[in-house]
Amino acid sequence: MFVVVVYDTLAERNPAILKTCRRYLHWVQRSVFQGELSAAQYRSFTEAIKHLIDPSYDSVLIYRMQGPHMVRTETIGQKFTSDSPVL
């Protein structure tokens, strides 16, 4: 499946969230990751995220599609690169 993840988490938790997202997905914008995951990888990823966040404050939004061919992506403005200095 093709997955897009957008997180809005307390700044002090961002590095851990980022690290977990990078283990599974590609970084496409400051707090946005995307990529292909198997069902098992998806379960493992969401379990890892559940352990990292504070559900009373943080929010992680996940969109799942059958594959990348189901979606067209457009960027207006800066194309993000994972070398970008922002966190």
Add this chain to the structure above:
Amino acid sequence: MFVVVVYDTLAERNPAILKTCRRYLHWVQRSVFQGELSAAQYRSFTEAIKHLIDPSYDSVLIYRMQGPHMVRTETIGQKFTSDSPVL
């Protein structure tokens, strides 16, 4: 078409971006909007965004799908409401 928009813009431009996004879409996370747009609405929306952002700094990422049935959405943690005080 079903559209998901994630923006990463300079704070001083956020209110204008937010206002434009709200005119076309539903607010689903701090800087994430989604909704159904016609092709004409999509063109009008992206033109408005292009006029608002500084393309040398800002980034607006847009995912387009045929319809909301192409995508499954999951939120881990806080469900966002547009009453939330964050900008």
